Amino acid sequence: MAAQYDNTDAFQGASFTMADLSATTFRSCDLRRIKIVDSWLMDVNVSGEIRNFRVNDVDVTAYVEAELDRRHPERARLREMRTADDFRATWETIERLWSETLARAERLPEAARHERVDDEWSLVETLRHLVFATDAWAGRAILDAPDPFHRLGLTHSGYPAEDAAALGIDLDARPAYAEVAQARVGRVALVRGILDGLTDAGLERACTRAPAPGYPAEPRTVGGCLRVVMEEECEHRRYTLRDLATLEAR
Template identity: 35%
Template sequence: MTTCSGTKEFEGAAFVKANFKGATLRFSDVSGVTMRGVDVDGLDIDSHDLFFGSLFVNGVDVVPLVDAELNRQFPGRELQKARTPEHLREGWMAVQSAWQETVTGTPQDLVDAHVEDEWSLAQTLRHLILATDAWLRGGILQIQQPFHELGQIFTGADQMGFDMSIFRADPPTYEEILDVRAERQGQVTDFLATATTDLLAEERENPWGGDDWRPSVGDCIRVI
């Protein structure tokens, strides 16, 4: 199987009668791609940035439809866009409830299992620890070194110059992960308990660097 990585040679390219059946694209930019007369049976798309743009299928922007269906499947999800302290607190309660159901409903022998190349439940919880550290402790509270050693950093962070020595090399136990995750959840709960509308509107630096976006405190919370 051919693997292409870190290439821009296909930007603006045209493919005619090409066969991409069974191909996998990860961490790739397919924005602005146009497909006409294509067979899309079984096409599977997962994009965290889907709701920041548009996706047209046969002339119909399906993003609002996907958004509405996910809100139906996951009650409380609609509060991820909340703007007031009260609604953010309500949304955070819904998030915690959903994760608690996932954690308690997963057998112990499956917490390290993988579906295809995705993270396991244990790794995902570690990434949630990292996300809380980045956006609450780093972004909002501006702690100089906000990261816990159990955090799961995203792929390619070392190539971006991120200090990987912060994190433990040996895998933690599931109990350790749950303990730190609970602690970080408590920190978010405590912060939201006293958050005000004015505080949510304050600007912060992007915890991952760059000057192209200065998130508000509310933006940081909504990421978590």
């Protein structure tokens, strides 16, 4: 069985020479300032927050971002949002795109909607995470709801299980797709309700409550919190489309 290292800084500043790291997985890791020299990089898949990413001395960051924007124009639209009307229009686009995506998913068997592709979240797990993201950034941070978290939400990787339990979240739940889809319908409506009455001035209102325990204490505005929700929606739909293609091909 392969060794597993969780929540460790034991390798910070380490040097590996002539080491076999094939088939190694790095998930939610801090890989800043990594240097890879004279190594074999074939069949490598990298995803995450990418900046100043150089391959053979060529910075490929701009190319990657431009290609992602070409495939998913909503990403560029999200970055360009300035007014409340911009936010409303972008959310309408996100709702429409997810509706099309879920229509595809619902043509698959129930088991496929629970299947992980390459050990990434299944569709059901992805929707559970989006429920959590909406609860945290919209329900708690923006609306200051006293008990915003749905039992079926799924926290991000690395969030302490005991903190999730304290929020009433059941990480071990194994709900059916229909149950999770219903929870998501309510969260989509929650965001739409916030946007319906939003003004340009309202975007700048300060949110005094952190999205969840453990999040850093820093200034947040309604507009900033909504951006996080929409970024989560856009990026996780991108991952879902990738995995749906694999499931449909089977």
